[in-house]
Amino acid sequence: MPDTPVTDLPLRADLVGQQPYGAPQLDVPHLLNVNENPYSPPPEVIEDIAASVAAVGGSLNRYPDRDFRDLRADLAAYLERESAATGLTADHVWAANGSNEVMLHLLQAFGGPGRTVMSFAPTYSMYPEYARDSLTTWVAGTRREDHSLDPEATIAHIEQVRPAVVLLASPNNPTGTALPLADVHAIARACATTGPDGAATVLVIDEAYAEFRRSGTPSALTVLADYPHLAVARTMSKAFALAGARVGYLAAAPRLVDCLRIVRLPYHLSAVTQAVARAALRHTDALQAQVAQLRTERDACVSWLRERGFTVAETDANFALFGPFEDRHAVWQGLLDRGVLIRETGPQQFLRVSIGTEAEMAAFRGALKEVTGR
Template sequence: MTSQPSLPLRPDLAGLEPYGAPQLDEPFLLNVNENPYAPPPEVVDAVTAAVREATGGLNRYPDRDFLGLRADLAAYLTAESAAEGLDAHSIWAANGSNEVMLHIMQAFGGPGRTAMSFAPTYSMYPEYARDTFTAWHVAPRAADFSIDPEEAIAEIARVRPAVVLVASPNNPTGTALPIETTARLAEATRATGPDGAASVLVIDEAYAEFRRAGTPSAVTLLGEHPHLAVSRTMSKAFAYAGARLGYLAAAPALVDALRVVRLPYHLSAVTQAVARAALAHADLLQRQVAQIRTDRDACVSWLREHGFTAIDSDANFVLFGEFDDRHAVWQGLLDRGVLIRETGPQRYLRVSIGTPDEMTAFYSALTEVTGL
């Protein structure tokens, strides 16, 4: 019997496990920041009709540049963020914002270049860098998880990264970046990249629709900064996590660079149809966003009233603690059918905001586990 040959796996991937939160069949799933409210019947009907129409042409490749979808996304962002000057050519889209980020790293990262962020933050960022052979650098956030602009600007000047990734609201802390800080970072990164070029500053606004009143979007700064990109997703506020549609707004020249590295026909005809059907019903799909904001703030208050530290959040989740053994608390909640996320800074856990019944179950289980 011949021995099986070994595979020529890249050495830096040896022993690694794929990224992903636990997928468990539990009654209360509050671990991956999903919108707990399913699309309403009107949207289901519209999507079904759109898919039926798209299916009739599946023998042909989809629209490679999907300008119709990009125009719809530009119109949505213009209305949602009071942005100016957005059109189809200033929008890019892909299969989730993860793929959008990978396109950024493929276009602007690579061997001999560095990407950086400010920790704690989204745990996929270093994987984008790894997958594109880009060096990864993190600078610490302040004790309250904010970013000190003076320290951040100094570190960017020292590192000279090709790409700077900043989540706002940040995952897993929920903290939003003040627009004044974003503007300062955008100004400071005009010539800090390789060979005197700009560093591409990416503001990841996956949870932007949940931000508190009076918190502007970085989209409003795009006209002043051609090296600024703002990433969004339909997974959260649109209750569309299963559709896999992320997008980005930026200057057309930056968008064109992403078009160079994308795979041909990367957005299927069905994905395009489903996304456009949802955008046509944006108000209806996002009807629950205000309720989620209210329940998030109530969660922060409940946790504080019961002796926990809870971080103010502009997202649809709350980071809370502090625990000597957070895994034991996580396991205790799981034993009671409540799945949350063990992620972020040590001594903390993260809970997604669910329906009122799901939040009641979380409060009850946490009370039992911690002996309140």
């Protein structure tokens, strides 16, 4: 039988004509488009992961621990070491299949029909899709020309819109811009009374790239205890080199975490996923051994691009946004033709390159010189 045309199915009206999210997945030598860690997990980590998965293999006929408290305790301990936050326990942590699912849980719990979520563009392109999928109204404010936030203008816009949720990425994607801690304080104080019916606005600081931030750039985790409506999201995809494992998490006040438990699907985090994540956390130092090297490659890439006259956003992440180009797609295609895949995203006329190994960055520089003549 032929496939039934989508037009003959009762697809939601707001989804008609929409395409699934996704960056190009192409088989090329140099993959620098989705901000992956270019280094594979070391052999000893792979061995521990394999042994940990094998250990739970005999019980896969049973549902996993639906509250995964051991993993949450391990994540809390890691966050305290990494960020200098204090007082974090399993009750302060939530996890899901990638930070995408964490964000969806947040909007399922606090968004919905008649409510609004807002952020400030340019920012992560999935945010409006979380809003759409949870039937939450999406509102996008703007940033300064250098992609930083103007705290006073940001607060004024939040007070005007009165959203249920505000999503702020720090470092921001696709620009790499970090949010100063003073701004987190100011925005969090304002959000205490700007939500629906006089409640708080849930302020989410998305720190997916936090481990790559430059020295002296603090985490919002250090002020978590001051704001019961603040949540700080993280992922194991980037610094832990576990993009294929799909583990994201957040830290927040236990009351906020309990709200997310209401909307999660039963047993949403598999026993295999829990085992992989806990094994990886036992090898944090080994998995993050190259983070400092990636910071060095990033800073070298930014300097090289600026020396050739490109405008490059200040970045605390493992990528760089650069341009402008009269025809960015032609540049993107020229790089692809030379085996280098980067990303068309963010402001028009700009491109984003993920930071790879020394050899991958050399290939990127060589291809860009050929394509642009710079």
